[in-house]
Every structure is written in C-alpha cells, then in structure tokens.
Amino acid sequence: KNQVEQSPQSLIILEGKNCTLQCNYTVSPFSNLRWYKQDTGRGPVSLTIMTFSENTKSNGRYTATLDADTKQSSLHITASQLSDSASYICVVSRRFYYGGSQGNLIFGKGTKLSVKP
Amino acid sequence: ETGVTQSPTHLIKTRGQQVTLRCSSQSGHNTVSWYQQALGQGPQFIFQYYREEENGRGNFPPRFSGLQFPNYSSELNVNALELDDSALYLCASSRPGRVRHNRGNEQFFGPGTRLTVL
Numbered sequence: 001k002n003q004v005e006q007s008p009q010s011l012i013i014l015e016g017k018n019c020t021l022q023c024n025y026t027v028s029p030f031s032n033l034r035w036y037k038q039d040t041g042r043g044p045v046s047l048t049i050m051t052f053s054e055n056t057k058s059n060g061r062y063t064a065t066l067d068a069d070t071k072q073s074s075l076h077i078t079a080s081q082l083s084d085s086a087s088y089i090c091v092v093s094r095r096f097y098y099g100g101s102q103g104n105l106i107f108g109k110g111t112k113l114s115v116k117p
Numbered sequence: 118e119t120g121v122t123q124s125p126t127h128l129i130k131t132r133g134q135q136v137t138l139r140c141s142s143q144s145g146h147n148t149v150s151w152y153q154q155a156l157g158q159g160p161q162f163i164f165q166y167y168r169e170e171e172n173g174r175g176n177f178p179p180r181f182s183g184l185q186f187p188n189y190s191s192e193l194n195v196n197a198l199e200l201d202d203s204a205l206y207l208c209a210s211s212r213p214g215r216v217r218h219n220r221g222n223e224q225f226f227g228p229g230t231r232l233t234v235l
Contacts (some may be wrong), residue, residue, distance in 0.1 A: 022185050034223070103173055
C-alpha cells in the first residue's frame, strides 16, 4: 500500500533554534516529493519539491533532503521563528495515476511544530 | 496566494442537511481535486475532475458528489450530512496535461472551507 509516515507527530522548540522533521514513504511509482506548510484551518502551501534525481532543495530557512534509495526525506528549519508554528506535511506524488482510491498524491499526517518565545 | 479560491470559508449545518462547497481553480488549470481533512489528520482524497469528468475517486460514499464546469470551477456536494463530515474541505487545481500520465503536475491548494455539522 502507498504510504507516507512522518515523525515526530508534534514538536515544541524555542525561537531561534533549528529542527528537523522526518518523512518515510513507500509510494510507487515515485514522481516527486513535496513539503507543505499548513497553518491551522488554512490550505497547505508548498515549500519545496524534489524529484528522484534531486537530493536537496532550499527555500530560505527551509532545506529539504531526499534519499530515493532509502525512501526518506527530511525538512530542516534553521533559526526558527514564531511564524513557523504550523503543521508540515510531506506529500509524495505517484508518477502515473490510473484512478484508484488514493489519488495521485499520498499525504503524510503531518508534524505539528510549535515555536515558543 | 495560490489563485485558488473556495467559498464559503466557514459553514455550520445540522445532521441530515445538504451542503454545496465551491472552488475556483487557478487560471489555466483544468484539473480540480477535492480533499477532506479531519482535525490533526492529513488530507484524504475525495475525488478529482479533469475537463468536467470525474477522474478518480477515494473511499467516500455516493452522498459525496461533484461537478466541474466549463470554466473548470468545481462544486462538492454532500447529502445527508453526518457528524463525522465535520472537517476542512480543500480543493486543489493543477496545470494542463493528462492527469492519467501525471508527471508530477503540482497541485495548488485553496484556503479551504471549514464545515461543522451539529
């Protein structure tokens, strides 16, 4: 079954600190992996997107890594800010979508990050 | 902002009622996907529309139905509402291209509609 697992489920850090969120996936055939930031009650906003040939991608203070061999990804947040408090969702896209009950995007449940002053 | 809009932003209904949620896709996008997101969970795929036809469906009962219009905007209809239907409903639009051979066309999400069923 196509699955995306994220850890930790939740995380509390102090403002200015760094943190790393993890994502493991079993999705086939793999097309790309995205990290989204979702503020409470809002739609997800894309942070990074990586195909199998890319092993790192940065977007400001956000750096995502991808190991296509071990099917693992991480999102590193540097010098956290209060506005980073949100859920971070790992989403893996299947290369071909022939219908089916999951759609072509497989979502993790997210990591809820709280940044405290 | 992604250019995808949804209405209404919030909605309160009672059990047994019917609801229609609306989504306007980003300009140039012909594919709309709908998701249900319960509190603390990841989005669950409801269905997808490509050029006005349903192009895949998740594990949702028939009382969840949809439409896509010639301008590619879309509606999600839910009949006989149940308490468990309370959730954030997200729509996402994607760029032109046959979805069956999706080479990772990015989906752009709207802000969501928060539905509360009492």
